[in-house]
Amino acid sequence: MSQAQAPTAAGTDPAASEQDAYRKKLAADLEDFLGRQREVLEDVSEESVPLLGAVHSLAKGGKRMRALLNYWGWRGAGGDVLGAPAVRSGVALELFQSAALIHDDIIDRSDTRRGAPSVHRHFANRHAEAAWFLDGSHFGSSAAILAGDLCLALSEEAFTSVGDRAGYATRARALFNRMRTEVMAGQYLDILEEVVGPGHEPERAVVRARNILRYKSAKYSIEHPLAIGGALAGASDELLAAYSAFSLPLGEAFQLRDDVLGVFGDPEVTGKPAGDDLREGKRTVMIAYALSAASDAARREITAGLGRPDLGDDAVASLRQIIKESGALATTEALIAEHTEQAFSTLAELAVDEQTRSALKSLAHAAVTRTA
Amino acid sequence: MSQAQAPTAAGTDPAASEQDAYRKKLAADLEDFLGRQREVLEDVSEESVPLLGAVHSLAKGGKRMRALLNYWGWRGAGGDVLGAPAVRSGVALELFQSAALIHDDIIDRSDTRRGAPSVHRHFANRHAEAAWFLDGSHFGSSAAILAGDLCLALSEEAFTSVGDRAGYATRARALFNRMRTEVMAGQYLDILEEVVGPGHEPERAVVRARNILRYKSAKYSIEHPLAIGGALAGASDELLAAYSAFSLPLGEAFQLRDDVLGVFGDPEVTGKPAGDDLREGKRTVMIAYALSAASDAARREITAGLGRPDLGDDAVASLRQIIKESGALATTEALIAEHTEQAFSTLAELAVDEQTRSALKSLAHAAVTRTA
Numbered sequence: 157m158s159q160a161q162a163p164t165a166a167g168t169d170p171a172a173s174e175q176d177a178y179r180k181k182l183a184a185d186l187e188d189f190l191g192r193q194r195e196v197l198e199d200v201s202e203e204s205v206p207l208l209g210a211v212h213s214l215a216k217g218g219k220r221m222r223a224l225l226n227y228w229g230w231r232g233a234g235g236d237v238l239g240a241p242a243v244r245s246g247v248a249l250e251l252f253q254s255a256a257l258i259h260d261d262i263i264d265r266s267d268t269r270r271g272a273p274s275v276h277r278h279f280a281n282r283h284a285e286a287a288w289f290l291d292g293s294h295f296g297s298s299a300a301i302l303a304g305d306l307c308l309a310l311s312e313e314a315f316t317s318v319g320d321r322a323g324y325a326t327r328a329r330a331l332f333n334r335m336r337t338e339v340m341a342g343q344y345l346d347i348l349e350e351v352v353g354p355g356h357e358p359e360r361a362v363v364r365a366r367n368i369l370r371y372k373s374a375k376y377s378i379e380h381p382l383a384i385g386g387a388l389a390g391a392s393d394e395l396l397a398a399y400s401a402f403s404l405p406l407g408e409a410f411q412l413r414d415d416v417l418g419v420f421g422d423p424e425v426t427g428k429p430a431g432d433d434l435r436e437g438k439r440t441v442m443i444a445y446a447l448s449a450a451s452d453a454a455r456r457e458i459t460a461g462l463g464r465p466d467l468g469d470d471a472v473a474s475l476r477q478i479i480k481e482s483g484a485l486a487t488t489e490a491l492i493a494e495h496t497e498q499a500f501s502t503l504a505e506l507a508v509d510e511q512t513r514s515a516l517k518s519l520a521h522a523a524v525t526r527t528a
Numbered sequence: 529m530s531q532a533q534a535p536t537a538a539g540t541d542p543a544a545s546e547q548d549a550y551r552k553k554l555a556a557d558l559e560d561f562l563g564r565q566r567e568v569l570e571d572v573s574e575e576s577v578p579l580l581g582a583v584h585s586l587a588k589g590g591k592r593m594r595a596l597l598n599y600w601g602w603r604g605a606g607g608d609v610l611g612a613p614a615v616r617s618g619v620a621l622e623l624f625q626s627a628a629l630i631h632d633d634i635i636d637r638s639d640t641r642r643g644a645p646s647v648h649r650h651f652a653n654r655h656a657e658a659a660w661f662l663d664g665s666h667f668g669s670s671a672a673i674l675a676g677d678l679c680l681a682l683s684e685e686a687f688t689s690v691g692d693r694a695g696y697a698t699r700a701r702a703l704f705n706r707m708r709t710e711v712m713a714g715q716y717l718d719i720l721e722e723v724v725g726p727g728h729e730p731e732r733a734v735v736r737a738r739n740i741l742r743y744k745s746a747k748y749s750i751e752h753p754l755a756i757g758g759a760l761a762g763a764s765d766e767l768l769a770a771y772s773a774f775s776l777p778l779g780e781a782f783q784l785r786d787d788v789l790g791v792f793g794d795p796e797v798t799g800k801p802a803g804d805d806l807r808e809g810k811r812t813v814m815i816a817y818a819l820s821a822a823s824d825a826a827r828r829e830i831t832a833g834l835g836r837p838d839l840g841d842d843a844v845a846s847l848r849q850i851i852k853e854s855g856a857l858a859t860t861e862a863l864i865a866e867h868t869e870q871a872f873s874t875l876a877e878l879a880v881d882e883q884t885r886s887a888l889k890s891l892a893h894a895a896v897t898r899t900a
Binding site: 193196197200201203204207255259262263265283286288289290292294295297298299301302303304305306308309310312313316317318319320322323324325329333334336337338340341342343344345347348350351352353367371437463 | 568573575576631661666667673674678681684690694697705710717722835
C-alpha cells in the first residue's frame with residue numbers, strides 16, 4: 157500500500173495497475189477541488205489564502221488508505237472502474253482525515269506530522285519568522301483550529317458534491333454522518349481516559365481502551381471508508397455486513413499496530429519522535445495490558461511517566477523494557493494476529509470479484525505489517 | 529428581537545405572533561435532532577455523552593437572530609408559514625453559530641459565554657472538580673475543540689436533512705458552503721490582524737478591519753441566513769440581490785455595534801467582562817479609527833494595552849477615554865447610522881409582503897440598537 161510499492165507492482169498486477177490509475181485521478185480531483193476553494197478565499201483576501209495552503213500541504217500527502225478502501229468498496233459492489241463518485245468520495249474522506257489530524261496534533265501537542273511541522277507548528281513558525289506581536293504559540297493553535305474547521309467543512313462539501321448517491325436519506329450519507337459523530341465521540345473518550353484513566357476502575361481499563369480504539373480509529377479508518385464506497389455503488393445490506401465482518405477486525409489490528417509503533421516505532425521511519433505516545437499519555441490497549449500485568453513498581457513507573465512531555469530517551473527505553481517484560485507487547489501482537497487472521501479468513505469468502513479481493517488483500521496486509 | 533420583548537409583542541402584531549410560533553417549532557426541532565444524536569453517542573459509550581451535552585447547553589440559548597432571519601427570508605420569498613425546511617435550516621444555522629462560538633472562545637480565551645462558563649472552561653472545571661490527572665486547561669481546550677467539531681458536523685447534518693431544497697447544486701447549498709468558507713477565512717484574518725496589525729501598513733488598517741468585519745460577521749450573521757432562507761423557498765436572483773442590498777449594510781452595522789459593546793458595553797447586560805475586546809486585542813474598525821486619529825502618546829497607550837490579558841479596570845477606563853477623545857467612537861456611531869439608514873431605506877422598497885417587512889424591521893432594529 158505504501159506509495160513506494162505501488163509503481164513496482166503496477167503493470168504486472170491488474171489490481172495494482174487500476175489502483176495506480178485511481179490514485180492519479182484522486183490527486184487530480186483533489187487539486188481541482190482545492191483550486192476552486194482557493195478562488196473563494198482570494199475573493200475574501202489574498203492574506204487568507206495561507207489558511208487553505210496549510211490544508212492543501214497536508215491533504216496532498218499520506219498513504220490514501222481511506223480513499224483506496226472506499227474505492228475497492230465501490231468496485232466490490234459493482235461500481236464502474238475509476239468511477240467519478242468513488243474519486244470524489246475519496247477526496248472527501250482524505251479531507252476528513254486531514255481535518256482530524258490538524259486538530260489531533262493540537263490536542264496531542266505533536267510538533268511533526270508526516271515528517272514536516274504540524275499545522276499549528278507551521279503557523280507558530282510563521283509568527284516567529286516574521287517576528288509578529290503577541291503569543292506565537294497561541295496564534296499557531298488558533299490558526300490550526302480554523303484550518304481544521306475549514307478542512308472539515310470542505311470534506312463535507314466534497315462529499316455532497318458526489319451528487320444523488322450521497323444525498324439526504326441515502327445509505328452512504330448515513331454512514332458518513334455516523335463516521336463523523338463516532339470519531340469525535342471516540343476522540344473525546346481518548347482524551348478523557350488520559351486524564352481520568354489512572355484512578356478509574358483499573359480492572360476495566362482494557363475494555364475501555366478497546367472501545368476507544370474501535371470508535372476513534374478502527375471504524376473510521378477502515379470500516380466506514382469501505383462501507384461508504386460500497387453504499388455509493390448500491391451494495392446490498394448483506395454485502396455491507398460482510399464488509400464489516402472483514403473490516404472491523406482489520407481496523408482493530410491496524411490501530412493496535414499503530415499503538416505498538418507509537419511506543420516501539422523507529423523515528424527514522426515513522427517521522428515522529430521515539431515513544432511519542434508515551435509522552436502524549438495515550439492509554440492504549442497495550443498500555444492497559446502493561447498496567448494490569450506489571451509489578452507494582454513497574455506500574456508506578458508507567459503511571460509516573462505517561463503524559464510527561466519532557467520524558468527523556470532513557471525513560472522511554474525503560475518504559476519500553478517494562479512493557480516488553482510485562483508481556484503486554486506479546487499480548488498485543490497476539491491480538492493483532494488474531495484480528496488479522498479473522499479479517500483474512502472473512503476476506504477469502506467475501507462475495508466480490510477476484511481483482512477487488514486481491515486489492516483488499518494488499519491493503520490489509522500493508523495496514524497490519526506497516527512500520528510507519 | 530430579544531427573548532424578553534417577543535412575548536409582549538405577540539398577540540397584537542401578527543408578525544411577532546408568527547415569529548413566536550416559529551421559535552417554539554425551532555426549539556422543539558433542535559431538541560428532537562439532538563435527542564437522536566444522543567442515541568448515537570450512547571451507542572459509543574455513556575461517557576461520551578457530555579460532549580454532546582456541552583453542545584446542547586450552548587445551542588439551546590441565544591437570541592436566534594440567524595434562524596429568524598432565515599425564516600423571514602423564506603417567508604419573504606413565498607415559503608409557507610412555519611414550513612419545515614425553514615425550521616430545520618434554522619436549526620442548522622444555530623448549530624453552526626454554536627460551533628463557531630465554541631472555537632472562538634478558545635481562540636479569544638473567553639471564559640464566559642451567555643453568562644455561563646464557555647465550553648472549554650466547562651470541561652476545565654469538570655477536570656478541576658473531579659481532581660483528574662494532567663493539565664486541566666489543556667483538557668478543557670481539547671474537549672472544546674472536539675465539541676466544536678461535533679457541532680460543526682451536526683450543523684451540516686441538519687442542513688442536509690432539509691432534503692432536496694438543500695441538496696447538491698442547489699442555490700441554498702452553495703450559499704451554505706460559501707458561508708462556512710468565508711467565515712473561517714474572515715476569522716483567520718481577524719487573528720492575523722491581532723498579531724500582524726501593529727506594524728503592517730497602518731494607513732490601510734481601517735480598510736482591513738472593515739473587510740474582516742464583513743467576512744467574519746456581517747455576511748455570516750445577517751446576509752447569508754436571510755439569503756439561505758430565501759433560496760430554500762426558491763427566491764429569484766433579483767430578490768436575493770435585493771436581500772443582500774438590505775442585509776449586508778445591516779450586518780455591518782450589527783458588527784460595528786458589537787465592536788462598540790465590546791469596549792463600552794455594560795458587563796451586567798453583555799454577560800462578558802468590561803472592555804473584553806481590548807484584552808483580547810481585537811483590531812476592530814473602531815480601534816483602527818482610534819489609532820489613525822489619536823495623538824502619538826495615545827496611540828502608544830492603545831498599542832501597549834491591546835491584547836494584554838491582565839489589563840485592569842483603570843487601564844480599560846483610560847483606553848475608553850482615548851477612544852472617545854480621538855473621535856473614533858463618534859465616527860463608528862456615524863458609520864452605524866449610515867449603514868442602518870441604507871438598510872432601512874432598502875427594506876422599505878423590498879419586494880416582500882408587509883408581514884415579512886414588519887418582522888425584518890423589528891429584527892434590524894434590535895440588531896443595531898441592542899445593548900448585549
